Amino acid sequence: PKPISATILLSHTHWDHIQGFPFFAPLFVPGNQITVCGPEGSGHSLREVLSGQMEFTYFPVEIGQLPATITFRELGEGAHEIGDARIVAQYLHHPAMTLGYRVEADGAAVVYLCDHEPFSETLWHDHPAFSHAESIVHEGDRRHARFMAGAGLVIHDAQYTPEEYLSKKNWGHSTYEYAVGLAAVAGVRQLALTHHDPTHDDAFVEAIEKRAHGYAEQLGYALRVCCAYEGLELAVEPNSVRQLASTPLAPHPGRNALRGNHILVVDDDPDLRTLVHKALSQDGHIVSEASTGQEALALIDAQVPDLLVLDLLMPKQGGLEVLKVLRFRPATAALPVLVLTALDDEANTRAGFDLGATDYLTKPFSIPQLAARVRACLSRREPVETSRTPTLDLR
Structure with a gap:
């Protein structure tokens, strides 16, 4: 041959x-x-x-x-030129470092998103408007929807039913409702659901496909949706899809660029600090700790870390107050902040993102999840200044 x-x-x-x-x-x-x-x-x-x-x-x-x-x-994340195609890579929410791919060529786009889990249990605002991504609560899920925008075909993880997902949270997979809902927001033409659970037989998968069709109709969206199977062939017609905006060419920092960073962990729970410290140290990072918001701000004032892992609920000065101070200071306005929280409701999630949180990680979480989210935050960081600046008194 x-x-x-x-x-x-x-x-x-x-x-x-x-x-x-x-x-x-x-x-x-x-x-x-x-x-x-x-x-x-x-x-x-x-x-x-x-x-x-x-x-x-x-x-x-x-x-x-x-x-x-x-x-x-x-x-890494960003656009890559491979042959005549433009390949855009974006990190997914999975316990391992995982990339989704958007392949743009000949006026068409195919997006592959497997394995991926919703960033938030609360997907929509109280009154969702399925016509735009701002109806989605979590910025991570909004970003995921924008990655699909206008695609002729999206191949998406849908391992669980909504009922099954309740006991599979943090395992790194989605439901058909999540995939259909975001595809509707993104204006996707065809959706293929994949990564079927090994316990699902053909009849079960067929039932999922019917439920997915019904959910799309409930949203008022004429989406062509199917469950993928071996030998499936789908045609993707050119539809003059635009290239994904705001996607620069991916840098080539080398495989060790996401190791050896200075990370400050702020939590009033000493056991959690110890756990996070050990996990991130094993990943090659330099880890400092603070037990209060005031202690954290003092340490940051002395030396700005590469990433802040910040608990939301702490006595006296909580995580949201610390975040507000950091975003007020020019030296830390772009500092990546990964918020740890046991609260997954819309109000707290929206408040954190409004104040400039980079990402949220809901407790309880696994060590691989933490490591993957830390790497994703570090890969998206902007250069930060290290000079001292006045603090903002919130009293």
């Missing part, structure tokens, strides 16, 4: 997404050139992870023995 040049886009390296790699037939054809892309910032390089599952204990052919020429490319 004629040699091919191809690019594989891996969302992440959990086993259910990479176990087919050793059996990918083009890897065994001499002359083929295969570029494997995946998210940067994980504990091991992309080559190390894929080589590990092909070690002789698990597979008879090591990756270095494959006849094809294989190149590995680790991607």
Whole structure:
């Protein structure tokens, strides 16, 4: 056969997404050139992870023995030019570093979003207007919807029903209602629901598809929606879709750029501080601690960290007050702030984002979730000044 040049886009390296790699037939054809892309910032390089599952204990052919020429490319958020296509990558909400991909070419856009979990249990404002993204409570979910904007096809995680999700929270997956609702806001033409739960048989998946159709009709949206299956073919017609706005070319900082940062953890719970400190230190970061808002502001006044992990509920000066002070100061106006909270209601979420929170992480959370959200916040940071500035007295 004629040699091919191809690019594989891996969302992440959990086993259910990479176990087919050793059996990918083009890897065994001499002359083929295969570029494997995946998210940067994980504990091991992309080559190390894929080589590990092909070690002789698990597979008879090591990756270095494959006849094809294989190149590995680790991607961050932003736009990447691959061949004649523009590939926009964006971090998803999953316990591992995970990228969603928007492929723009020939006037069409296809978006792949798997695995992903809602950022907030409260998705809509009290009176949702499904015609625009501002009806969504959490900025992370709004950003997710904007990433789909105008796409001819979105392939989206929908592993759980709304009833199942209640006991699967923090596992990193979505419901069909979440996927359909955001696709409606984004003006998506076709939606393919995927990542079906292994416990769902064909009849169950068919029932999910019917419920998804019904939910789309309830929203008043003529969405073509189906549950994906092996062998499914869908046509994506050019519809003069615009390139995703405000998406610069992705930087190439190297795989260690998201390690070794100074992170300040602020929480009045000593056990939680210890847990977060240990987890982030193991990820290669320099971690400082503060038990009160006043102590945190004093430490920041002396040295601005690269990221602030901030508890919302603390005695005396709470997280929202600290956030207000930081956004008032020019030196910390762009400081990334990851808010930790046990409150997932609309009022508190809106208040935090209105004051400039970068992201929210709801307690209880897993260590992989924390690590992934920290990396995502660091990857989006802007340069911050380190000079001392006057404080704002909120008394």
